[in-house]
Amino acid sequence: xEMPKAYNPKEHEDKIYQSWEDNGYFKPKIDxxxxxxxxxxxxxxxxxxxHIGHALDNTIQDVMIRYNRMKGxxxxxxxxxxxxxxxxxxxxxxxxxxxxxxxxxxxxEKFVEEVWKWKDEYQGHIVGQLKKLGSSCDWSRLRFTxxxxxxxxxxxxxxxxxxxxxxYRGNRIINWCPRCHTSISDLEVEHEExxxxxxxxxxxxxxxxxxxxxxxxxxxxxxxxxIAVNPADKKFSDLVGKVAILxxxxxxxxxxxxxxxxxxxxxxxxxxxxxHDPVDFEIGERxxxxxxxxxxxxxxxxxxxxxxxxxxxxxxAREAVVKLLDEGGWLTKVEPYSHSVGHCSRCxxxxxxLLSLQWFVSMEKIVVPAISVVKKSEIKFHPNKWKxxxxxWMDNIRDWCIxxxxxxxxxxxxxxxxxxKIIVSKEWALEELExxxxxxxxxxxxxxxxxxxxxDQDVLDTWFSSALWPFATLGWPEKTSDxxxxxxxxxxxxxxxxxxxxxxxxxxxxxxxMDEPPFKDVYIHATVFNKEGKRMSKSxxxxxxxxxxMEKYGTDAxxxxxxxxxxxxxxxxxxxxAILNGQRFANKIWNASRFVMMNxxxxxxxxxxxxxxxxxxxxxxxxDELEITIKQLEKYxxxxxxxxxxxxxxxxFWHNFCDKYIEVAKIRIRKNDKTKSAAQYTLDKTLKDSxxxxxxxxxxxxEAIWENLNQKxxxxxxxxxxxx
RNA sequence: GGGCGAUUAGCUCAGCUGGCUAGAGCAUCUCGUUUACACCGAGAGGGUCGGGGGUUCGAAUCCCUCAUCGCCCACCA
Numbered sequence: 012x013e014m015p016k017a018y019n020p021k022e023h024e025d026k027i028y029q030s031w032e033d034n035g036y037f038k039p040k041i042d043x044x045x046x047x048x049x050x051x052x053x054x055x056x057x058x059x060x061x062h063i064g065h066a067l068d069n070t071i072q073d074v075m076i077r078y079n080r081m082k083g084x085x086x087x088x089x090x091x092x093x094x095x096x097x098x099x100x101x102x103x104x105x106x107x108x109x110x111x112x113x114x115x116x117x118x119x120e121k122f123v124e125e126v127w128k129w130k131d132e133y134q135g136h137i138v139g140q141l142k143k144l145g146s147s148c149d150w151s152r153l154r155f156t157x158x159x160x161x162x163x164x165x166x167x168x169x170x171x172x173x174x175x176x177x178x179y180r181g182n183r184i185i186n187w188c189p190r191c192h193t194s195i196s197d198l199e200v201e202h203e204e205x206x207x208x209x210x211x212x213x214x215x216x217x218x219x220x221x222x223x224x225x226x227x228x229x230x231x232x233x234x235x236x237x238i239a240v241n242p243a244d245k246k247f248s249d250l251v252g253k254v255a256i257l258x259x260x261x262x263x264x265x266x267x268x269x270x271x272x273x274x275x276x277x278x279x280x281x282x283x284x285x286x287h288d289p290v291d292f293e294i295g296e297r298x299x300x301x302x303x304x305x306x307x308x309x310x311x312x313x314x315x316x317x318x319x320x321x322x323x324x325x326x327x328a329r330e331a332v333v334k335l336l337d338e339g340g341w342l343t344k345v346e347p348y349s350h351s352v353g354h355c356s357r358c359x360x361x362x363x364x365l366l367s368l369q370w371f372v373s374m375e376k377i378v379v380p381a382i383s384v385v386k387k388s389e390i391k392f393h394p395n396k397w398k399x400x401x402x403x404w405m406d407n408i409r410d411w412c413i414x415x416x417x418x419x420x421x422x423x424x425x426x427x428x429x430x431x432k433i434i435v436s437k438e439w440a441l442e443e444l445e446x447x448x449x450x451x452x453x454x455x456x457x458x459x460x461x462x463x464x465x466x467d468q469d470v471l472d473t474w475f476s477s478a479l480w481p482f483a484t485l486g487w488p489e490k491t492s493d494x495x496x497x498x499x500x501x502x503x504x505x506x507x508x509x510x511x512x513x514x515x516x517x518x519x520x521x522x523x524x525m526d527e528p529p530f531k532d533v534y535i536h537a538t539v540f541n542k543e544g545k546r547m548s549k550s551x552x553x554x555x556x557x558x559x560x561m562e563k564y565g566t567d568a569x570x571x572x573x574x575x576x577x578x579x580x581x582x583x584x585x586x587x588x589a590i591l592n593g594q595r596f597a598n599k600i601w602n603a604s605r606f607v608m609m610n611x612x613x614x615x616x617x618x619x620x621x622x623x624x625x626x627x628x629x630x631x632x633x634x635d636e637l638e639i640t641i642k643q644l645e646k647y648x649x650x651x652x653x654x655x656x657x658x659x660x661x662x663x664f665w666h667n668f669c670d671k672y673i674e675v676a677k678i679r680i681r682k683n684d685k686t687k688s689a690a691q692y693t694l695d696k697t698l699k700d701s702x703x704x705x706x707x708x709x710x711x712x713x714e715a716i717w718e719n720l721n722q723k724x725x726x727x728x729x730x731x732x733x734x735x
Numbered sequence: 736g737g738g739c740g741a742u743u744a745g746c747u748c749a750g751c752u753g754g755c756u757a758g759a760g761c762a763u764c765u766c767g768u769u770u771a772c773a774c775c776g777a778g779a780g781g782g783u784c785g786g787g788g789g790u791u792c793g794a795a796u797c798c799c800u801c802a803u804c805g806c807c808c809a810c811c812a
Contacts, residue, residue, distance in 0.1 A: 016772070184810090202809075209812085226812055239812095276811045283812095290810045351809080364810090396739070403738075404808075507807080538806080542747085575760080576747075581740080582805075586747055588761045595774045606771030658749080658759075670776070677771090 014608070014719055018601035020565030023715040028142055031714075036080075036727050037147045039087040041496065048079035049087045049500035051481045051517070051530050052148075054156065056095030056473075057133040058102050061140045063539045063585065064506050066557035067577065070570045071504040071536060071653060073146045077707035078648055080147070081731040087497055089484045090141060090148035092134050093156040096420040096473040097191050097199075097357045103129050103419075119418045126419045130155070140558060145566050145710045147727075154484045156476045157421065162444055164483035165421045165476045168524065170437040177373050180433065184289045185412050187365035188355035189310030189325075193416040194369050195355060196472060197409065198512050200362050202351040209348035210333065211278065213341050214238060214255040222250060222266065223343055225277030227350055228287075229336065230329040232257065233316040234305035235264055237283040239294050242268035244279050258341040259332070260317050267298045286366040302366055308416075310363055325363065370414040370423065370469070378408055381519045384528045390518060393534045393651050397510060404511050413472045420470030428456035429463040439466075478516035481529035488524075499527050504534040534651050537576075537583040560590055567709035568593035574657045574708060596661060597712045600705065603669050604716040607694045610680050614691040625689035627679075633672040636663060637697050638734040644704055657708055664701050672697070700732040 031037065039047060050072045055065055072088065080086045103126045104114055114122040134155065141148060154161060172178045185194040212232065213223045222238060238255050240247040251268045264283075271290055272281050285295025286302040295302055305316035312320040312328045320328050336342040353362040382405050384390050385398060392398045414423060424440030427433060439454060443466075454464045479487070485494040499521070505514065514533055521529030541555070560569045564587075572590030576583045619626075626634075640663045647656035676690040699720070706713040706726050717726035 014771095017774070224812080228812080271810085271812095273811050281812050288810075288812075290812075293810085350812090400739075400807075407808090511808095540805090581748090584747065586761085588747070591774085592760055595772095598774045599772065602772035602775090604771080609771070654749080662759085669772085673771080674776085 014601070014605045016602070016605075018565075018598050018712055018715070020561075020567065020597070020711060024143070024145075024566055024711045027711055027714050027718075028145065031147070031725070031727055032142075032150065034725070036725070037088070037149050038151065039085040039149065039497075042085050043496070045083070045085055047085040047087055047497055048076070048502070049497050050076060051500040051503045052088060052090065054091040054093040054154075054477065054480060055137055056098060057092045057130045057137065057155075058095050058098040059133065060136055061144075061557060063555050063557055063573075064536075066144060066560075066569065067536050067539065067573050068504050068506065069141060069144050069146050070573055071534065071651075072502070073144070073710075074570075074574070074653065074707040075502055075504075075648075075651075076147050077710060077727065078731070080727065081703065081706065081729060083730070086147075088146070088148045089152045089154060090138070090146070090150065091154035091156070091480075091484065092130075092137055093473060093477050093480075094130065094420060096415055096417050096470060097193065097195070099126060099129065100417050100419040101191065101357060114418065122418055130157075143558065143561055143566060145570070152484070156473070156480075159444060160486070161476070161479075161483050162421055163441065164479050164487055165471065166424045166437055166440045166444070167488045168475075168479055168520065169424055169471070170435055171524070172372060173435045177377060178370060178435075179373060180368065180370050182366055182368050183371065183412070184287075184292045184364050185367050185369050186353065187308065187363045187367065188358065188360055189308065189363055190358045190360040191355060191417075192308060194365075194367060194412055194414065195357075195362070196412050196474075199356045200353040201356045201359075202353055204349055205352045206347060206349050207352070209277065209346050210336075210342060211344035211346075212258065212282070212336055213343050214258065216250065216266070217254045217256065217263075220250065220253075222247070222255060222280050223278045224280045224282045226282055227348060228329070230312075230320075230325060230332045231284040231287050231305070232282055232332065233260065233312070233320065233328075234284045234286050234303040235262070235282045236285060236295065236300040236303060237264050237298060238266045238280055239269045239272050239283050239298075240266065240280045241272040241274050242270060244272075244274055247280060258339055259335050265298075265300075267294070267300075269294045269297060287364055289364055292366065304366055306363055306365065308365070310360075369412050370425075372411040372413055372475075374408045374410050377519045377523060378405055380522045381405060381515065384518065384522065390528050390530065391532050393532060397507065397533070397535050400507075401510060401515060405515065411472075413475050414467075414469040415472055416468075417470050420473060421476055423467040423469050423471060425467040426454065426464050427467065428459060429461050430456060430459040432456050432458040434464070474512055474516055477513055478520040479524070481517060481521060482525050498525060498529075500530045502532050502534065503530045504536055506538060507535045508538075510535065532651070537581050539585050540582055542584055542586060555585065555587075560587070564590045564594040565597060565711070567597045567712045571596060571657060571709055574653045575661075577654050593709075596665065597709060599665055599669060600702075600709070600712055601716065603664070603673065604698060604702070604719070606673060606677075607698045608719065610677075611691055611695060614688065614695065616695075617688060617692055619692065619696075622689040622692050625686045626693070627675075627686055627689065629672060629675045630686075630689055630693040633668060633697055634693060636667050637700055641700065641704060641732050641734045660701070660704050660708070664705070668697055668701065702726060703729060703732050 052072055055061055076086045076088050107114065186200050188195055207227050209225050209227055210229045211223050211225050213221050215221050224238060235257055240251065250266050253266050254263050255266055257264055271294055283291045283294050283300065285292050285300050286304045287306060303315050305313050306325050307313050310325045312323045314321050320331060323331065355362055382402060385401055392401065424437060425433065425435050453462055455462055456464055481500050482494060482498050485491060485497055487494055517529050557569060568590050571593030575589045640659060643659055644656055676694055679690045680687055702713045702717060714726045
């Protein structure tokens, strides 16, 4: 055999991966008598490429898959991507903008075609990255959340929720992004502490008195329809029921008593803008106040805000209002005030709370079993502290706004008749999915028989569809044998920022549609930060591209290095040192193997029994240590303790086997003494078992060596080593 | 405002339910080796384990407190 002195990943990785794939080793070897090991990989979205956190997700899942495969369990990893509604639409809009176009120039249909082109390009890119990472996915099952079959699942889910009465359409205060021009869910709002001002505004009261309120958003006073005070507040008790006069526009508004008002804050009196603040909305509901919309979907002032402000940007309007208040003597005080302001997680525009007609999922019932399975540890979080985080959120969950005013996504299977009837139709939606054109098919309102029916233009929140991933990818709602055999999955590795967005929603929908939790173990890995402790982000220029790392050090080195640094659940400041160490380790494994092979030329395969009398104490020691290592490694696997697993095997292989054992064995083999074949046996045995243990972590270098060892079966499907 | 976590060698971090001279990788220094590997080996230096207090025969490890940093959640205008 001719092995060069250094391991060169580039010579082996692609070739080996291809041969694994071609031989079908990534496909599950179905054995009905065994419980399959299935991972529920979070589908990366198609906006761009994988980042270092994804590299970690995928490495961990691949380690678990490879380990289980070697243990003889049927394994399945369904790869895929999600359509990431807002994010992808933004990307394509940006690309269009370069040629001076907007999506409106193209129209919805053409624009969506453009997005599909984008998707094809980036899905291919992501698939390439996953393969480069060594991920053992069953590529014949590649899924996308807008595939036709997947869309059927989404329609089914929506109709199911609707039939059960869990969906409703309502005018509520939602988070609106004026730039993305869509509603977003609470989870898509990022709160940031900002230094603003607290303006004190004095309102005249009809009886000649006055009342002062404090606000951080003076422009919203244009939409005020009341002033509220706490019912227990004695200093205002005589004012409740009186009428105040709104400055500038002279609207008469009542002073009401409402428990939502804090006694201590500001002046104890609050202006009420029911159309632009969630708390004010609630107050408005309780006191039957008018809701005046003064800010529109572009973040500009409406006609209702008054002629002089009409069309003005909301922040300009703030200045204008403040100026007028000041000039009119209504502004009594301004103080600097730090408060948190919501931003759109996709474009960072300040979110506008807006009264809007949207679809919601009622959480009241759905949340109950999803809490219970985690409480009862039918689903376990690793590390366990995330259990509390999950439960706290679930306990305080609010209804989920699922409609989005986007063009890219699953259009709601909802129609509205001119008579006002809302029609949720699976049948119609499926027809349109199959391209039955609207012209050839006349829809009729089941209530009034009218044909003037229009489909809702909105699409669903991407997470509504992602939440179905563990079973939609297996054919649900059809009762397929795949679904029967592979559901529920076992394991999920992901980042903590996705616990609510995705993990919680999968749990809820898994229980709702399958009556079984979608997975058993949720592993929340470390968040990767750069050396300065800042979040890795390509857009901020603080990211590291895993492809670059793999190019520079090799895939095995990167996988090893990432796991080496991954303390359970801790944040990790990423440094390339660990990856460099991984590269050295790969080389060490390569060279130790080279040594063993060079000294096995005259070795006739023997069993331990035949050479047992010639085993020296060093032989026995390393063979014992080998067994202990296998045993300990399995323990770490069962705890998902990858960092210690990697350290353990590194320590054993490098220091026990290479530094100590090989050095003694070397001498005996050269001297050609009677214990030579015992040494050869020990080298052979220890090397092979070590390669097996290393394979889940460093699949390429170990498989490349295995090829040189001329084994019958490739390492990827060889048997996991045994211990006594 | 609530919650979580961190603070251990120059750097990145291990140290489980308290117990031998506190460990690893990188970096530094010394020596060695060019017939598996210089992407090597042997060894060395370097830490009052954030501050203070407490429990204990004994604490990096448990409790209290302070400080600094980070993250998540949140409808006090």
